[in-house]
Amino acid sequence: MKPVRAPEAQESRDERKLRTRSQLTQAALKLTGQGRGFTSLSLREITREAGVVPAAFYRHFRDLDELGLALVESGGVTLRRLLREIRREQIPPKAMLEDSVTLYLRYVLAHRLEFAFIAGERSGGSPVIRNAIRREAAHFAAELAQDVAGLGTLPEIKIETLHMISGLIVGTLLNAAADILDLPEAQPLRTQELKRNFILELKVIFLGAAHWRDAP
Amino acid sequence: MKPVRAPEAQESRDERKLRTRSQLTQAALKLTGQGRGFTSLSLREITREAGVVPAAFYRHFRDLDELGLALVESGGVTLRRLLREIRREQIPPKAMLEDSVTLYLRYVLAHRLEFAFIAGERSGGSPVIRNAIRREAAHFAAELAQDVAGLGTLPEIKIETLHMISGLIVGTLLNAAADILDLPEAQPLRTQELKRNFILELKVIFLGAAHWRDAP
DNA sequence: TGTACATCAGTGAACGCGCGTTCACTGATGTAC
DNA sequence: TGTACATCAGTGAACGCGCGTTCACTGATGTAC
Numbered sequence: 071m072k073p074v075r076a077p078e079a080q081e082s083r084d085e086r087k088l089r090t091r092s093q094l095t096q097a098a099l100k101l102t103g104q105g106r107g108f109t110s111l112s113l114r115e116i117t118r119e120a121g122v123v124p125a126a127f128y129r130h131f132r133d134l135d136e137l138g139l140a141l142v143e144s145g146g147v148t149l150r151r152l153l154r155e156i157r158r159e160q161i162p163p164k165a166m167l168e169d170s171v172t173l174y175l176r177y178v179l180a181h182r183l184e185f186a187f188i189a190g191e192r193s194g195g196s197p198v199i200r201n202a203i204r205r206e207a208a209h210f211a212a213e214l215a216q217d218v219a220g221l222g223t224l225p226e227i228k229i230e231t232l233h234m235i236s237g238l239i240v241g242t243l244l245n246a247a248a249d250i251l252d253l254p255e256a257q258p259l260r261t262q263e264l265k266r267n268f269i270l271e272l273k274v275i276f277l278g279a280a281h282w283r284d285a286p
Numbered sequence: 287m288k289p290v291r292a293p294e295a296q297e298s299r300d301e302r303k304l305r306t307r308s309q310l311t312q313a314a315l316k317l318t319g320q321g322r323g324f325t326s327l328s329l330r331e332i333t334r335e336a337g338v339v340p341a342a343f344y345r346h347f348r349d350l351d352e353l354g355l356a357l358v359e360s361g362g363v364t365l366r367r368l369l370r371e372i373r374r375e376q377i378p379p380k381a382m383l384e385d386s387v388t389l390y391l392r393y394v395l396a397h398r399l400e401f402a403f404i405a406g407e408r409s410g411g412s413p414v415i416r417n418a419i420r421r422e423a424a425h426f427a428a429e430l431a432q433d434v435a436g437l438g439t440l441p442e443i444k445i446e447t448l449h450m451i452s453g454l455i456v457g458t459l460l461n462a463a464a465d466i467l468d469l470p471e472a473q474p475l476r477t478q479e480l481k482r483n484f485i486l487e488l489k490v491i492f493l494g495a496a497h498w499r500d501a502p
Numbered sequence: 503t504g505t506a507c508a509t510c511a512g513t514g515a516a517c518g519c520g521c522g523t524t525c526a527c528t529g530a531t532g533t534a535c
Numbered sequence: 536t537g538t539a540c541a542t543c544a545g546t547g548a549a550c551g552c553g554c555g556t557t558c559a560c561t562g563a564t565g566t567a568c
Binding site: 105106107108109110189190191192193194195196197200201204231234235237238241242245248249252267270271273274275276277278279280281282 | 321322323324325326405406407408409410411412413416417420447450451453454457458461464465468483486487489490491492493494495496497498
Binding site for chain 1: 544546
């Protein structure tokens with residue numbers, strides 16, 4: 071028989087280390103969520119928020135950029151999970167757009183900090199992080215293009231064109247997320263207004279896509 | 287006869303003060319242009335770059351936020367001048383979109399630092415500055431909507447819908463500016479690629495707009 | 503025009519503070535036997 | 536199972552540094568007469 075431990079109190083050293091690491095990333099996320107650029111955070115601020123001594127930081131990351139990249143990475147995972155959830159929902163084509171938007175916005179609010187980070191550092195932050203986000207966004211757009219192709223509603227459009235359109239959509243999604251997350255916490259009316267506007271924007275794009283004819 | 291001065295060497299006290307102020311704003315712009323968030327700049331860095339002692343800063347701005355707002359303001363002026371220039375060009379409707387994009391991108395590169403600031407701080411920076419940029423962008427979108435209405439190419443569309451579409455366009459313009467300005471200085475091939483993609487995105491939007499039917 | 507005084511943009515020194523990084527350490531967890 | 540040793544996540548103190556802000560100042564420009 072293996073040694074039995076009181077399961078609630080005991081963690082292995084590795085588990086404890088992972089937990090501290092996650093405290094650090096969550097602390098950074100929380101601080102950027104208060105409307106400050108990631109580049110303006112200090113290492114000591116982050117460790118303070120995480121409840122750990124400054125020097126402990128170096129057990130997990132070489133520097134702040136490395137922590138930032140970890141945040142981008144986890145934001146990318148969150149984005150991909152979103153697509154998977156939408157796919158799984160099996161929405162009837164008729165309500166596709168509105169229902170997807172509702173799902174998207176619910177998801178954005180449920181992952182407020184991740185989305186604020188991605189949308190916020192997308193163009194403002196350090197070049198390293200900016201490029202990493204660009205890569206994640208491109209990846210997301212490519213998956214989105216595959217999904218749209220799979221729907222078969224735009225059968226005549228070349229896949230490269232679908233990629234272009236997906237890029238436009240992703241840009242619009244992120245702009246909308248940034249706008250909505252920037253509202254003072256819980257302004258349901260203004261949020262509804264932005265949501266309606268967001269749906270209309272996507273409708274314009276899909277209408278354009280539906281009438282698109284590729285050059286031969 | 288008024289006292290004659292050697293005109294090249296003499297400035298009034300007011301002129302000198304304005305020049306120092308502009309040295310401060312230009313210094314801040316230059317520093318943000320090196321791929322750092324505005325929130326991560328220090329007052330001393332800016333005065334150092336401007337060639338002035340730190341305390342001199344307070345003769346011009348209360349704090350860094352006030353300087354940031356001045357940058358937003360001047361970015362807004364730059365945006366409105368762009369629209370005026372496009373209007374003045376009297377482009378034939380047929381080539382409208384491509385020529386406007388060419389003009390826009392030339393303008394973006396000619397005002398690289400202003401656009402990098404606006405596009406970069408739009409979602410990343412301090413809330414105060416973010417909101418000021420949002421206001422400028424909305425203002426710009428409203429003017430754009432007026433211009434498009436004036437063209438008469440979309441006669442059936444309600445003005446509110448035009449506002450929505452203009453908002454979508456402005457978001458796309460800024461995303462494109464951010465992408466292009468982020469390329470390592472002077473990569474003509476990649477720039478052309480982004481420009482082509484950017485034109486296609488706008489074409490999708492205008493195609494959607496052309497087929498738009500407002501609900502009654 | 504010339505003179506005496508007021509204004510005020512920019513100076514330079516000083517302050518206390520939080521910063522990133524280093525280092526030797528401690529003590530709980532993990533491993534070998 | 537029990538024991539002796541190795542590992543290493545997190546500690547706490549220390550360092551030199553750049554930071555924002557204050558202050559009394561200086562000296563050129565502007566104004567009143």
